[in-house]
Amino acid sequence: MTYTTQMDAARQGILTKEMEAVAKKENIAPERLMQLMAEGKVIIPCNKVHTCIEPNALGSMLKTKINVNLGTSRDLTDLDMELEKVNRAVDMGAEAIMDLSSFGDTQKFRRKLTHECPAMIGTVPIYDAVVYYHKALGKITAREWIDIVRMHAEDGVDFMTIHCGINKETAKKFKRNRRLMNIVSRGGSIIFAWMEMTGEENPFFQYFDEILDICREYDVTLSLGDACRPGCLQDATDASQIEELITLGELTKRAWAKDVQVMIEGPGHMPLNQVAANMEIQKTLCHGAPFYVLGPIVTDVAPGYDHITSAIGGAVAAMNGASFLCYVTPAEHLRLPDVDDVKEGIIAARIAAHAADIAKGVPNAMDWDNAMSAARKKLDWNAMFDLAIDPEKARRYRESSRPEKEDTCSMCGNFCAVKNMNRILDGEIVSIFDE
Numbered sequence: 001m002t003y004t005t006q007m008d009a010a011r012q013g014i015l016t017k018e019m020e021a022v023a024k025k026e027n028i029a030p031e032r033l034m035q036l037m038a039e040g041k042v043i044i045p046c047n048k049v050h051t052c053i054e055p056n057a058l059g060s061m062l063k064t065k066i067n068v069n070l071g072t073s074r075d076l077t078d079l080d081m082e083l084e085k086v087n088r089a090v091d092m093g094a095e096a097i098m099d100l101s102s103f104g105d106t107q108k109f110r111r112k113l114t115h116e117c118p119a120m121i122g123t124v125p126i127y128d129a130v131v132y133y134h135k136a137l138g139k140i141t142a143r144e145w146i147d148i149v150r151m152h153a154e155d156g157v158d159f160m161t162i163h164c165g166i167n168k169e170t171a172k173k174f175k176r177n178r179r180l181m182n183i184v185s186r187g188g189s190i191i192f193a194w195m196e197m198t199g200e201e202n203p204f205f206q207y208f209d210e211i212l213d214i215c216r217e218y219d220v221t222l223s224l225g226d227a228c229r230p231g232c233l234q235d236a237t238d239a240s241q242i243e244e245l246i247t248l249g250e251l252t253k254r255a256w257a258k259d260v261q262v263m264i265e266g267p268g269h270m271p272l273n274q275v276a277a278n279m280e281i282q283k284t285l286c287h288g289a290p291f292y293v294l295g296p297i298v299t300d301v302a303p304g305y306d307h308i309t310s311a312i313g314g315a316v317a318a319m320n321g322a323s324f325l326c327y328v329t330p331a332e333h334l335r336l337p338d339v340d341d342v343k344e345g346i347i348a349a350r351i352a353a354h355a356a357d358i359a360k361g362v363p364n365a366m367d368w369d370n371a372m373s374a375a376r377k378k379l380d381w382n383a384m385f386d387l388a389i390d391p392e393k394a395r396r397y398r399e400s401s402r403p404e405k406e407d408t409c410s411m412c413g414n415f416c417a418v419k420n421m422n423r424i425l426d427g428e429i430v431s432i433f434d435e
């Protein structure tokens, strides 16, 4: 039996090797996985050309996955440094890498990723078109935008952000309902400017069926981009954001009709009390398609700490239905992240994802925490380091302040509650004062 996409296979009842791998990893029955994939609630982004991929699935009932954004910019063009970040991100547990390169030979880097990297690879064709055609934005033709989508599909990209939700209608609504921060999506601002300058409809919306044909041919998953995501708390859940989400819901159904896998991109900046409601709105308007959130960043005042503001929002989002968290680094809003920023961002996103997995009841998610607690109870420091989400930092902190008594730490010393409880329950005398 033959199939085009993973969704097509699921609908035909064909268990692909990618589904088998995912079912084992997620501890889910293959039949259940296929059913969820046939309904569009679970996706396995894996381009047929990306043969070295270790497949992963996205879906609200599965383990929450994280994405790491990387890539060159006009101010930082060091490919080796970007590759070092990719390798480090994969080693640290990132399931996906988005290559957002916007300068230099972007195809070389993209192909290297899809030939060597086992993580899912995502791109944003809009950025690349501006670099590739090397001409003024207004001179790029509708055909040229779509040709870039084909080029990325041929290069083996597993998922692409396509800013197809901001059409002429959404743009009108946006202009009628002015915002504090306008449009902050890079791709959204580019396509909005192009529509304003040319007077034409968004080509990613107008030629959506052609894009679907390309995605179907290579099994590229569409990540329906949120050009109108709020860029500050004040703009959250406004008319433009919701109008675009309604369009994305309609486009989701059109993609599913052609067996193309879809996820929906989400906010953005958002007060914490709006996050859960936004997940519900998305699930309803986009028919349960997996939700990929960019943050959400829950306060605007913490440049240098936005890995924390986004982890808070990400945990609440994932607990309420988001499947996929885009990491945010401490460099957000300030500069391109360096290797250390990438590490901080990944750790923060993984903490958010893990906390959400426990809260939403992913089977065995808390085993890791229980193992850590058992090691803590025994004051088994080496086991604690091995289990730590960042063993290197945990070791470094302990080494930097050694306790007088090896089994405790310098926080409480002789007052170590863990040690004293173990001893008293073992029938020993606990003196504390003269020990």
Ligand code: SF4
Pocket (backbone or CB within 6 Å): 408, 409, 410, 411, 412, 413, 415, 416, 417, 418, 419
């Ligand atoms: S000394 Fe205090 S902080 Fe350190 S392990 Fe014991 S109880 Fe925990």
